[in-house]
Amino acid sequence: MKLRTFYIAATAAALLFVSACGGAKDTASTEKGGGEAPAAAVTKVDPATAATITGKVAFAGSAPKAIRIDMSAEPDCKGLHSAPAQSEEVVVNANGTLANVFVWVKGGLEGKSFEPASGSAALDQKGCIYKPHVIGVRAGQTIDISNSDPTTHNVHPMPKVNREWNQSQPPKGVPLPKAFPRPEIMIPVKCNVHPWMKSYIGVVDHPFFAVTGDQGTFEIKGLPPGDYVVEAWHEKFGVQEQKVTLAPSASGAVEFSFKGE
Numbered sequence: 001m002k003l004r005t006f007y008i009a010a011t012a013a014a015l016l017f018v019s020a021c022g023g024a025k026d027t028a029s030t031e032k033g034g035g036e037a038p039a040a041a042v043t044k045v046d047p048a049t050a051a052t053i054t055g056k057v058a059f060a061g062s063a064p065k066a067i068r069i070d071m072s073a074e075p076d077c078k079g080l081h082s083a084p085a086q087s088e089e090v091v092v093n094a095n096g097t098l099a100n101v102f103v104w105v106k107g108g109l110e111g112k113s114f115e116p117a118s119g120s121a122a123l124d125q126k127g128c129i130y131k132p133h134v135i136g137v138r139a140g141q142t143i144d145i146s147n148s149d150p151t152t153h154n155v156h157p158m159p160k161v162n163r164e165w166n167q168s169q170p171p172k173g174v175p176l177p178k179a180f181p182r183p184e185i186m187i188p189v190k191c192n193v194h195p196w197m198k199s200y201i202g203v204v205d206h207p208f209f210a211v212t213g214d215q216g217t218f219e220i221k222g223l224p225p226g227d228y229v230v231e232a233w234h235e236k237f238g239v240q241e242q243k244v245t246l247a248p249s250a251s252g253a254v255e256f257s258f259k260g261e
């Protein structure tokens with residue numbers, strides 16, 4: 001008898017699931033019927049003529065002194081560091097470039113639509129710090145948010161055009177699969193437990209973006225030839241734009257320079 005009850009419950013749950021999915025789809029198509037243009041066909045970029053944007057983000061002026069993060073109020077976090085952790089708000093590389101700059105194609109792809117991302121992105125909390133500090137994802141792409149720490153965090157993205165949420169994540173908990181359906185530059189993420197924890201997520205409706213690392217460089221591959229506006233975003237120094245024209249199969253160089261105080 002028990003088994004039978006289980007089957008009935010399972011079937012009911014499955015039906016509920018199917019109807020919930022159907023409901024969601026209906027809502028989506030109703031929204032589309034409200035005057036929105038139909039989704040554009042996926043743009044195929046010919047690999048024979050695909051072009052690349054390369055470049056670097058320079059930092060002009062003297063690098064600001066690294067800011068130490070005071071974790072003394074949270075021994076569980078402090079104990080995870082042998083030396084004081086440093087803020088990643090401004091990271092000037094040894095070669096005079098700037099790290100954690102989000103670079104993306106802001107203009108030139110209007111009306112085009114691209115294959116969705118094939119995998120998920122990742123954001124970790126390690127040593128009571130978000131790693132990486134800046135990430136880029138596709139609209140709707142899953143971000144697996146994990147907690148590698150032996151302490152509880154509370155992940156709290158603060159978007160303006162996507163939906164805001166916050167969620168506690170226990171020590172070494174299962175990753176939270178999250179996604180932001182709408183493009184948004186940038187979504188700040190904080191932790192409601194640890195005030196110094198901050199990261200930024202760039203959500204883009206195409207695959208042409210990059211984040212600068214310890215060499216301050218970026219490379220955005222696979223673009224159709226054309227004229228583009230490239231934007232570089234930094235959390236403290238703001239945004240800059242550059243124009244670039246990409247000939248078929250060519251590589252166009254773009255250089256940004258942010259000034260310190």
Ligand SMILES: [Cu+2]
Pocket residue numbers: 128152153154191192193194197
């Ligand atoms: Cu935290």
